[in-house]
Amino acid sequence: MTAQADNPMEQAKAAIKAYVLSRGAVAVGIIDADTVERIAPPGFGPKALLPQARSVIAIGVPGCTRGTWRSTAKVMTFIGNSVGPIYRAAFGLSFFLEQTYGQPSLFVPPHIDPEYGNRIPLQSLKLHAELAGIGARSLAGDILLHPEFGLLYYGSVLTEMDLPPDRPMDSNPCPSPACVKLYRAEGQTPCQKFCPVECLSGSLDEAGQIDEMVCDMYRCAEMCQRYETMGDLIHDGIVAPTELDREEILYGAEAQGFLYRVTSGIGATHAQCFECMRACPVVTGAPLADPIRMGEAKRKAAKAKA
Amino acid sequence: MPHGVTERMIRTYAPAIFELGLNIQRRKGDAVRKLDWAAIAAQRDGTGRTDAEIAERLGLAEEQVTFIRVVAERRVFRRDQYRKLFGLGAGKRYRAGDGLAAPGLPELDAEAMLVRQAMHFDPEQVAHFAAEGLWGGETLEGWVRARAKADPQRVALKAGSVSIDWQTLDRRVSHRAARLAEAGLERGRVASVEATAAPEAVVAWLAIARLGAVALLLPPGQAMLERRLCLAKARPQIDLTATPLADSDAEPPLILPRSGLASDPVALLVAEGGGEPKLALHTHQTLAAAARALAGALTIGSGDTITASGSLAQPPALLALLLALATGARLDLAGDTQSSWHLTAAGEAGVLGQARLVVVGPPSFESLPAGAIGLWGRPEALAIALGHPLVALPGMTLRQEGGVISARGACGFAGWLGEMPAAPVGPADGGWIAHG
Structure with a gap:
């Protein structure tokens, strides 16, 4: 033993x-x-x-x-x-x-x-x-x-x-060789390039390793968290210039879609965004x-x- | 004031607190994975400070920092960003500058809303039009795009010795639209046009339509006072009546603002009734319905040539233009004279043949020239009924009460612009438009 x-x-x-x-x-x-x-x-x-x-x-x-x-x-x-x-x-x-x-x-x-x-x-x-x-x-x-x-x-x-x-x-599996290649050619890795709110930036060093990672978390949060949305809807509803604007803000498709997520607890989240991960060779190719x-x-x- | 924080304190401290918190993450190298303790300590600011740490650094209370931070985060939060996801995935990825940054229809300003508020369709009628296919998604400038794609070299317009094919017309429309957009014309707003029987006026109107705006079509030679009244009611954002129109055949800019929708207002026609001129508001759908109904009744096709005289602000020439756009027939503009209000279609073996169609305002056609067909049309409804006795065109209904003939249907106008209170007849009255 x-x-x-x-x-x-x-x-x-x-x-x-x-x-x-x-x-x-x-x-x-x-x-x-x-x-x-x-x-x-x-x-x-x-x-x-x-x-x-x-x-x-x-x-x-x-x-x-x-x-x-x-x-x-x-x-x-x-x-x-x-x-x-x-x-x-x-x-x-x-x-x-x-x-x-x-x-x-x-x-x-x-x-x-x-x-x-x-x-x-x-x-x-x-x-x-x-x-x-x-x-x-x-x-x-x-x-x-x-x-x-x-x-x-x-x-x-x-x-x-x-x-x-x-x-x-x-x-560290990040960055993958394909990402290094794209970075050398275009100055951006796939996750940086395809982020819908352009919240990612940073650089690679001579060896192709991460030199600096910068993430504007407050932008990412607009896609992944949306915790401010509820208060925002209520606030905008209160100050809406017309009754129709108020109806759109409080009862429109955006409000209903958001409240559906909150009340049904889908995935325990208000929002999710996977666009950086969708473009990541490690995520899809591991x-x-x-x-x-x-x-x-x-x-x-x-x-x-x- | 929560925690003794003033608005000025928020403005003073918010940038520093926002930066020191978790909102912007900066990491050099891979210090944590490598357990590089010196590097981890050196970049603690980059990974975000706690509210307590920030409070100590700025000399504030922790509660004040929490309050200011949360307020600052809410104020930069953009709720509309999430809509970008609705167009992504399944092979489509976001690319900077691909238009996803401005999702949805642009907002209409207060002036454009005044135009919208003049629209009064009868709800039951609208449901009927949609169910029967009398209204659809066709737009005037959409017709031009389609013709330019399907039959680019075919002649669309002829005025004197000048011929313009569909491709050239489409290009000129895009070019003019880009110039109007540069000049500030916005969706839903009015632009006034001197509606001469000339290609430049046609291009101007279609360009206005391509921007989702509304053309006030003013007849040339209009009395000064009457014109002033029209302009005062329409409140155009851009007045093209004072501008010489010159079109360009150069390549138009690639990116144009979103086009108008079929239900959007697209034209204001001057209706004269003895007193002040009134402005009849039409949508793409009401004009398209008139053109479709008349094209079907007269069996006009793409092989026909339609000759029209008179201003494009008047029903005969305006109908001729709409017929040409809807069917692909060639439009010959014969000049601004109003002495002979007629349009002639010739070519394919239609009802018209070589006949002459005389357009008359009132619905009485007792004394038409031989071989002519009478059409009851007016600014409020361009194509109501044909012949003597009158036969309603498809999509239109006639009613006779106490000697007054009324009509309603798919080509009926949306409402009067600038009338206070709302006009007693017309769309507000179940869609009925009385003669007289």
Whole structure:
């Protein structure tokens, strides 16, 4: 028996990975809470939510089908994301940890900090995942990319267990060779070129690596969040110059479409935009970017193991 | 004032707070992935400061920073950007400057809204027109585009020794439209035209239509006082009556503003009734309905030549132009004289043959010349009925009550412009237009 197999925390780590993979995740990594605390802004590290947190477990679930990527942006705004499976895997993991190991554990709400409006998250799930080695920051507004799976959706669990940490990725799949080529020719990578609000800019260095990434988040938010829309509609409705203008603002197609999303909780979002990811060669071309191929590979691996 | 913050404080601190927050993210290299602690610390400002950190830096309270930041974020937020997604995906990607930046119809200004507010169609009639196919999506300048594409070299207009083919007409219209747009003509606004029986007047009107604007067609030789009254009612954004019109055959600019819709107003016709002149407002649909109904009744086709005399502001020549646009027939403009109000179609074996069609205002055709066909048409409805006794044209209905003949139908006008209160007859009265 190896030393690793003798270590109960190593055994727990293996059990955690097996659990989340069985719940639909494809990537899982662990980082110690102190490392996250060192980078997160004051008051937004793991211990702000779970004071005795020792470890952060980051989980990645896959995105949508190839057909969805090829569909219209309208369709993608409804079914492009994978928030549901995150709840299933990460929320379930928090119960699994307490039931199996008796250690306090917490599913990190992937939501805003209500004290500061709607642009400040309780935690940076991106930071957790990056430090845990299941994604690297891209030129597309720092959206994480995975070399094997492309675009993943991330969730986190905090625990008081002292689990053996993983490390960040050794290399970054962004930019891909095709993106470097386009940047050399046109001065823009595909994500920068095709962003509908032109919120992305930045540069590559001589070696074709990221020199600088700049994202006008406030522009991206107009497509991906739209949290100001409700107040904006009400305000504009109040100051509308005519009754017809008021009807259009409060009851028109735009207002109805927005309120449908808010009230039905489609994908738990008000809005989504995937145009930078649609143009990304890593997202669409990674070996296991397609969930179907991903599933086949998973089954094949399980069969070989058996 | 929330948290003791004034509007001036917002203006003072908002730019700094907006910049220091999460709104603009800047990252050099790949410091976090590489756990390069010095680089991570060096670029903390780029990844966004918390409200507490910003408050400490600016000497404000955290609540004040939160309030100012949220207000600033709301004020720069553009709700309409999301519409861009409606045209993307399934093979189509955004490209800078491809027009998605200005989605939707341009807003009409207050003057254009006055024109809109003069329109009073009867709702039941409109439903009937749509169901029967009497109204559709055809526009006058759309006809020109279609003819220019299908039959570019065919002669569209002839005036004296000058012939203009459809391709040239289309190009001249685009060129004129671009110049009018440069001069400031906007969708829904009125431009006045001296409606001579000349190609330049035809081009000017179609160019105005191509911009989604409305042409006030004024007859040449109109009395000064009458013209002033017309201009006062129409309030044109651009007055072309004082401008010599010269067309260009050069390549038109590639990008033109959005064209008018079929339901948009496109022409104001002067109706004289003894008192002040009144302005009858027509849409593409009412004019197209008149042309289609008459073309069908007279079986005019693309092989015909229609000769018209008189001003384009008057029903006979105006109808001749509409017939030519609708059917592809050649239009010969015979001059501005109003001494012979007629149009003649010849060519294909239609009802007209070599006959002469006399257009008369009142619906009485007891003394027509031999071989002539009487048409009851007027500015409020260009093609109502034919013959003696009268037979309503397709899409039109006649009613006789107490010796008064009334008509209504698909070519009936939209309303009077500039009449206060609204005129007692016409579209406001179930669409009925009384004779007299």
